[in-house]
Amino acid sequence: MGATLDRATAALRGAGIDSPAREARLLLAHVLGESPGALMLAPRDTMVSVSRFDALLARRLRHEPMAHLLGSRGFWSLDLAVSPATLVPRADSETVIETLLALRPERGAVRRVLDLGTGTGCLLLAALAEYPSAWGLGVERAPQAAALARANARRNGLAGRSAVLCSDWGAALGERGRGGGFDVILANPPYIPSGDLSGLMAEVRHWEPRAALDGGADGLDAYRTILPLAMRLLAEEGVLLLEFGIGQAPALVAMLAAHGFDLLALRCDLGGIERVMAARRRLV
Template structure:
């Protein structure tokens, strides 16, 4: 029977050969998934035998084929919260935490009963992160894909926000009524012709509808921004994520929509990642 140490050594080598950075860490996570062992056990007891080697090998094969680790584990962390993820949702990314930081910076009273809309919610990560910081806020999460909306609803309940978060299937904000104090959105913004050049984890396994921003990457952004004036309450704020090099164009769309650009925020890599705007 193979030991933990041998499984980790062989798994790490296989993943490294497939071009995966952090191969040792990922091999450990996959072995924990396959065996149910705690990570502390995998680190502290390398001599312990592994009973379910075939399950581990199947997970390694899928990861070596560049299926995302999050899909194999069924979860991904965002804003220190754990989200269920599937092939129907875009993986939450650390870059998008910039949206949360920008939104919170505009809220003077975090105890206010704010109403939030999350357009194109996916896993629900943006709305859930905001609700975790705004204890009296409530929100509505919208996604045009019923499977993604169902995952968001599951995550809200699992994280304890089921009583403050609703989900609906719709196309951006077009089906919404009423006004919102805060609107957040992470629409698809990758130009169609660039998707094939992305890492396989993204181009092959993530939903294209959540990536493809049309020929210039701005198709969904145009629709989202054009609808913001009808959604924002007086003095309301919107925070919209965009792609590398799109900041000037997105700011122009916001001005054309009759809104006021307040700021652009950079992500951890120093790239412009989102724009903050307000109703006039």
């Protein structure tokens, strides 16, 4: 085992992978069916399936995301299956849930949640995990991604309180109706400007779906669709939470105001970058 780890670490370092020793341990622990912590206590002469390990190592050396190799990624309190059909859930997106909890601390205060562009279902399912009386709808235009979100709901015991609709944003959604609407609308849409896609890290550029990344010339195309849709579907006292990209806050705040929303909160991610804003219908 020790020689395998050393060889993998050197290969990963040569490929420009960050934290090569850590990643080598993650791959080896996965092959052995152990936690990374347990691996640290295992004898260095532990037998390893070299062929299986090398197959995974070869994929990582091509910069395939580690989450694809492991088959899952932790997000909030959830364990989510991942695939090339969706973006890999990122810790920065947990800021959406943190912002929601700050605005709606009462766990019985949220009954209906809508997640636009649900992907793996990470935001929808994390919200449902925190609000036990809530029911949620995820909307996802890619059929494979929608199927993955449904599978993740089952995986985390939330299938009974959720549904996933395969639709292009709100094309299949009706009016909110009198006294209806969603208490919470979440969205982490594509927001990378088209011209910036070529500069993304290889793990993202080559392995994650372009449609989930490309936000058009200024990165804001999806919001132009989402904001009028949210105004139609949001409950009177509901809250809209949007994830967005670096430097996009001023333009997005102006867009919110133009569509009849008041800004409630602007929150930074773990790196101190403005990442999430919350809004509500303008008070008259």
